[in-house]
Amino acid sequence: MGSGVIARMMRAQRRGDEEGSILPLLLGYVVLAIAVIVVCTCATDLYIAQKRLDSLADAAALAGADGFTLVVAGDGVRAELTDGGVSEQASAIVEAVASDAQLISASAPDGVSAQVTVAAPWHPPLVSAFVPDGVALEATATSRTALR
Secondary structure, three states: OOHHHHHHHHHHHHHHHHOOOHHHHHHHHHHHHHHHHHHHHHHHHHHHHHHHHHHHHHHHHHHHHOOOEEEEEOOEEEEEOOHHHHHHHHHHHHHHHOOOOEEEEEEOOOOOEEEEEEEEEEOOOOOOOOOOOOEEEEEEEEEEOOOO
16 A cells, blocks of 8 residues: 555544534533523523612602601701601502512611611522522612701
8 A cells, every 4th residue: 555545544534533523512512602591691680670679679768758747846847757657658669569579677767767678589580490489689778858
């Protein structure tokens, strides 16, 4: 046999060894792409759920700050918040807006601020079978009242 025949046989043998080697690489990239899509989808849904809960806490705190009573002291008038007034206003907003959110606390720590905490469970959209109880989300907001 000539050297040309041996060289062709070796090239053919090398080509045969490389055949199909792209398939595992392609499968790896597909699995990686699917994992990135699932993680990004769940992270985006979690972010949006937290922002909705933040908005609900803000609305409840704002409503709670409107639950003031007027107090006449000397020759001036001031707005005073009570825990009961804040709780009443905040619970009305939470009940009207969200079905799965709960009012955790509503108080007036200094008499002019309404502090409200709400909580809700979050269930991942694509992997909820792995997290059956969901993840507890919580948001706290503070609003102040003043007369001018």
